[in-house]
Amino acid sequence: MHQIKVSLNNRSYPIIIADDNFEALAKKLVQLRLGTDAVIITNTRVRRLYARELQNALNTLNISAHIFNVPDSEKSKSISEYVKIISKISAMDTKKRLFLIALGGGVVGDLTGFIAATYKRGIPYIQIPTTLLAQVDSAIGGKTALDLPSGKNLIGAFYQPKLVYSNINLIKSLPSRQIRCGLAEVVKYGIIVDTKLFGYIEKNYKKILDLDNSSLGYIINASSLIKAKIVENDERETTGLRTILNFGHTIGHSLETAAGYSNLDHGEAISIGMVCSAEIAHAMGILPADELKRIIKIMKILNLPQEAKKVDIKAVLGAFLRDKKFINGHIRMVLPSRIGHVFVTENIPYNLIKKVIKKRMAPA
Ligand SMILES: NC(=O)c1ccc[n+]([C@@H]2O[C@H](COP(=O)([O-])OP(=O)(O)OC[C@H]3O[C@@H](n4cnc5c(N)ncnc54)[C@H](O)[C@@H]3O)[C@@H](O)[C@H]2O)c1
Ligand SMILES: [Zn+2]
Structure with missing residues (x-):
């Protein structure tokens, strides 16, 4: 315990x-x-x-x-x-x-x-x-x-x-789909603040997917600790720290909205959102190629999607632009600079976001 x-x-x-x-x-x-x-x-x-x-x-x-x-x-x-x-x-x-x-x-x-x-x-x-x-x-x-x-x-x-x-x-x-969707949030914690947790999942993913108690205990403990620390330092989302929990969620939410919350679970949508955000960071010269590869690979080994099929790309982009994270004409997103570190930025060219979203989403 x-x-x-x-x-x-x-x-x-x-x-x-x-x-x-x-x-x-x-x-x-x-x-x-x-x-x-x-x-x-x-x-x-x-x-x-x-x-x-x-x-x-x-x-x-x-x-x-x-x-x-x-x-x-x-x-x-x-x-x-x-x-x-x-x-x-x-x-x-x-x-x-x-x-x-x-x-x-x-x-x-x-x-x-x-x-x-x-x-x-x-x-x-x-x-x-x-x-x-x-x-x-x-x-x-x-x-x-x-x-x-x-x-x-x-x-x-x-x-x-x-x-x-x-x-x-x-x-x-x-059901295993629910487990995998929960794991998407655990991967998120790894990318935003915890290199060790990310490495643990890479090494122990089989045991985790087999629901081994000590592996589940490890990831639940590590994740709870991170969430607790963030909440302690930004209980009401006023200092901006809690914003990093939105990593992968801006694009993920747009995808959920466009897909009508039907065929995509939240965890699946944010997996695609995290991959897109990592690709944006890489294209901006912020995230090294090997780190991007690890992020894409971890989704694969956990059987989480890295791209969406049969989506209305216009609807995704529309939802993205309506999102409340679109502030004063700037798009606010959380991007990784390496595994274990993210930052909040408002300086992302919209064309780049569009390009990455189009690449990761196949139309119906
Ligand atoms: N308050 C927050 O900070 C916060 C953060 C993230 C998400 N949310 C909210 O959480 C909700 C999603 O939560 P969720 O993914 O747990 O969904 P959920 O509560 O709908 O549960 C998912 C499914 O699993 C079933 N289920 C639950 N426990 C089970 C068990 N032990 N065995 C078998 N089946 C079980 C449920 O009946 C349901 O069908 C959304 O409404 C979202 O907005 C809140
Ligand atoms: Zn979430």
Whole structure:
């Protein structure tokens, strides 16, 4: 078991990376004195896999636990689902010491966090991330959100959890595509700040893809540490540091938008985005050729895409230009100068971006 502290004064909390069981978690919750009444928010699929076991472990230590379900879809990050769940909570809330548990991937985590942030102006919550993406990224940092029909994450709050409990065993039931998509974010951490993590993936990718516990533990620990440090130094995305987490995401988001969020998963889109960004950096004379090769190769060995097929390139470029990272006529992007180091720049010729995107995307 590893423990990482996210130090944010009175909003500090531990990230526990474990491969134990929910009994150990329940004991930790008793120690933290979060409350005696838990509401577990989860989705249909994760409920079937893990909710009952969690409920039993809590009950054993005299913590009552209600389970509330949301549909298994990004659509659960909606105002209507929010109102449904928050109404149910208020209807059963006769107790004073209520806390929430997000049991699921990033969708459940973002929704639960937002409910916790707003119900009675804020009640405690913990994150039990069950996807690799949620363990290495979304469960850490206190960004909570709902979507609007006009865009993702348009409603939200910064509201830190009291604990992140990342259990390696919980992600074993994920389909391999979900694992690979989570790995794209891990590769991102390697490129932005951690040469050692990048090298570790290059060397141990087979064990990682085989879901070997010690390899998964290593990458989850390294990634959580990076996310925690960035959040500690830029909790509300005001100093610019958190921006480096957007590496690969500007082009990735445009691709997701153009593909209608349908045939491309987020991790796949950002893999292509990272490859494009690396090629832009190389063409600008910033990233050496051998480093670019390593970036392209790591996507290959993890079976992550390096190019997109059947996309409407005009739609990708259109989405790119509409993106909020297009500031005062300048395109802001995060580019690598070597593996383990990126910088934010606004001096990228648009023609170069267009050329690279066209090269990496085949039209329908
Ligand atoms: N708050 C943040 O900082 C932040 C950061 C990145 C992403 N996000 C958000 O996270 C969401 C994406 O998260 P995600 O990729 O975890 O998606 P998700 O929550 O939709 O989960 C992906 C799929 O895996 C299933 N699943 C979850 N755990 C499982 C398990 N253990 N075994 C089998 N199946 C399981 C889910 O039911 C779902 O079908 C997006 O809404 C995104 O906006 C938030
Ligand atoms: Zn991402």
